[in-house]
Amino acid sequence: MYTLIQKKAQIQSVVENAIKKAYGDCEIPAFAVEEPRDKTHGDFAVNAAMILAKALKKNPREIASAIVENIDKEAVGALNIELAGPGFINFTLDKSYIKSVLSEIEEMGEDYGKVNVGEGKKVMIEFVSANPTGPMHMGNARGGALGDTLANVLEKAGWNVTKEFYINDAGAQIEKFGNSLEGRYIQILKGEDAVEFSEDWYQGDDIREHAQNYIDLYGDGLLEVSSEERRSKLIEYALELNINALKETLSRYRIDYDVWFRESTLHEAGDVMETVNKLVESGKAYEQDGAIWLRSTDFGSEKDDVLVRQNGIPTYFAADIAYHRNKIETRNFDLCINIWGADHHGHIARMKGALEAVGQNSDKLMVLIIQLVRLMSEGKPVRMSKRTGKMITLSDLIDEIGIDAARFFFNMRAAGSHMDFDLDLAVKQSNDNPVFYVQYAHARICSIIRLLADEGSTVPSVKDIDLSVLNAKEELELMKKLASLPDEITNAATGFEPSNLTRYVIDLSSCFHSFYSACRVKDDDIKVRAARLKLVDSTRAVIRIVLDILGVSAPEQM
Numbered sequence: 001m002y003t004l005i006q007k008k009a010q011i012q013s014v015v016e017n018a019i020k021k022a023y024g025d026c027e028i029p030a031f032a033v034e035e036p037r038d039k040t041h042g043d044f045a046v047n048a049a050m051i052l053a054k055a056l057k058k059n060p061r062e063i064a065s066a067i068v069e070n071i072d073k074e075a076v077g078a079l080n081i082e083l084a085g086p087g088f089i090n091f092t093l094d095k096s097y098i099k100s101v102l103s104e105i106e107e108m109g110e111d112y113g114k115v116n117v118g119e120g121k122k123v124m125i126e127f128v129s130a131n132p133t134g135p136m137h138m139g140n141a142r143g144g145a146l147g148d149t150l151a152n153v154l155e156k157a158g159w160n161v162t163k164e165f166y167i168n169d170a171g172a173q174i175e176k177f178g179n180s181l182e183g184r185y186i187q188i189l190k191g192e193d194a195v196e197f198s199e200d201w202y203q204g205d206d207i208r209e210h211a212q213n214y215i216d217l218y219g220d221g222l223l224e225v226s227s228e229e230r231r232s233k234l235i236e237y238a239l240e241l242n243i244n245a246l247k248e249t250l251s252r253y254r255i256d257y258d259v260w261f262r263e264s265t266l267h268e269a270g271d272v273m274e275t276v277n278k279l280v281e282s283g284k285a286y287e288q289d290g291a292i293w294l295r296s297t298d299f300g301s302e303k304d305d306v307l308v309r310q311n312g313i314p315t316y317f318a319a320d321i322a323y324h325r326n327k328i329e330t331r332n333f334d335l336c337i338n339i340w341g342a343d344h345h346g347h348i349a350r351m352k353g354a355l356e357a358v359g360q361n362s363d364k365l366m367v368l369i370i371q372l373v374r375l376m377s378e379g380k381p382v383r384m385s386k387r388t389g390k391m392i393t394l395s396d397l398i399d400e401i402g403i404d405a406a407r408f409f410f411n412m413r414a415a416g417s418h419m420d421f422d423l424d425l426a427v428k429q430s431n432d433n434p435v436f437y438v439q440y441a442h443a444r445i446c447s448i449i450r451l452l453a454d455e456g457s458t459v460p461s462v463k464d465i466d467l468s469v470l471n472a473k474e475e476l477e478l479m480k481k482l483a484s485l486p487d488e489i490t491n492a493a494t495g496f497e498p499s500n501l502t503r504y505v506i507d508l509s510s511c512f513h514s515f516y517s518a519c520r521v522k523d524d525d526i527k528v529r530a531a532r533l534k535l536v537d538s539t540r541a542v543i544r545i546v547l548d549i550l551g552v553s554a555p556e557q558m
Contacts, residue, residue, distance in 0.1 A: 018070035042090035049087035060087025101483040118159030127339040145410035149498040157493030178231035184211035210238040275322040284357035299353030408435035441509035445540040446556040474515040
């Protein structure tokens with residue numbers, strides 16, 4: 001079977017050979033092989049004659065005529081080749097290459113669509129990596145859906161994929177977490193005025209709840225110990241609860257990581273200070289005023305960044321450099337993909353520069369930036385949960401609209417685009433809702449298969465059907481869309497853009513609905529019935545494959 005990309009490449013090769021026959025070994029500029037919107041213009045259109053006109057100093061239609069005369073029609077499976085317009089060459093092909101997709105889907109099963117552009121190379125995708133000091137927000141929800149789906153796409157495209165969550169369990173935010181817990185602990189036991197609760201500390205109700213729960217379990221014994229020990233005990237208690245809550249919420253969101261990597265292990269192994277010392281030795285970092293600074297201005301930043309504070313404690317940035325060095329140097333990943341929020345955009349150049357300074361290839365680091373999400377209801381922005389009256393978290397969103405809608409909607413837009421998330425549309429039970437539209441197509445096919453099975457017509461094998469009866473426009477368009485899945489996966493993987501597949505499965509469902517309206521599956525002709533039954537079952541299989549990649553369920557009844 002030819003994928004559409006392979007068929008285009010075949011046509012390009014045939015046209016190039018025809019040009020050489022007609023005009024000798026002339027330089028052939030790049031030309032397009034495209035699918036015309038107007039299907040009366042054939043399956044593919046080539047603009048080579050118009051591209052060559054200037055170099056050959058000839059009329060495009062004259063060039064096109066010479067190309068057509070020298071084309072090997074059989075090599076490309078062409079039924080007809082004709083000139084059109086100012087010099088287009090239109091190809092109408094034998095449709096057997098499209099119909100062979102049914103055999104391919106049957107033979108490959110769940111592996112249909114797999115390609116090998118990754119060639120088994122090791123790729124790590126690090127995404128979400130939310131601070132374990134509180135619940136996850138909308139940026140984490142979008143990053144989680146995008147990261148997990150991209151991991152699935154790359155695996156389908158032949159990469160050896162590792163999904164990783166980086167736990168920031170050390171540094172300034174943990175110190176702030178400890179101060180916040182200690183403050184609430186003392187206030188609960190001794191009154192609000194017993195300690196001034198800094199505006200810089202975490203203000204969320206979750207901090208108060210942790211402190212209260214600790215008191216309920218262990219009493220007021222921490223009042224008798226030093227502040228340092230008190231903070232340490234409270235952090236030890238609350239941090240693991242938060243990390244477990246992150247794991248549970250993400251697992252509920254159908255994200256299961258291969259690795260949960262703790263920042264603290266880098267400090268314990270001495271990797272952070274070793275990395276800082278390498279930067280100093282390379283001249284990319286320097287000591288000043290008792291601190292160590294990275295020359296971030298060398299990498300385009302407006303100011304240099306502190307790596308080690310005056311008190312000798314490394315910054316988060318220093319640990320982050322050591323972490324990325326660990327990915328590339330220690331664990332030998334061929335590509336490391338980070339999914340970061342828009343506020344981290346300025347961090348990319350200095351991170352790549354720091355990696356080069358410690359002897360690593362910064363091309364092995366790719367950063368995908370995700371833009372902000374604005375939740376909308378009744379045409380207005382929503383910031384608070386109706387249920388709790390607080391800022392909406394990932395758990396709130398799942399409770400409100402369900403996992404399928406959340407994951408599907410977050411994958412409908414490219415990562416770098418701003419997004420308005422319509423909560424009302426996400427729960428709507430109609431074809432206006434894209435996830436409902438796709439899932440309904442799958443459920444309808446399952447219903448068709450069940451009903452015909454009850455009447456004695458089961459899905460046949462391809463060898464037992466007559467493919468020649470599938471000639472309706474809607475049948476051919478549906479098979480063509482099925483045949484394009486390997487190309488769609490290739491494009492999504494090479495462009496690192498999983499939203500391509502969301503659009504694809506919407507288009508595939510649209511092709512199915514058009515087919516269903518125009519072509520009766522339960523046809524009186526037994527040959528037609530069997531062939532169409534095989535076609536709809538193949539469509540069901542491909543919809544399910546894509547929904548699996550997206551992390552969305554494929555219901556059999558709705």
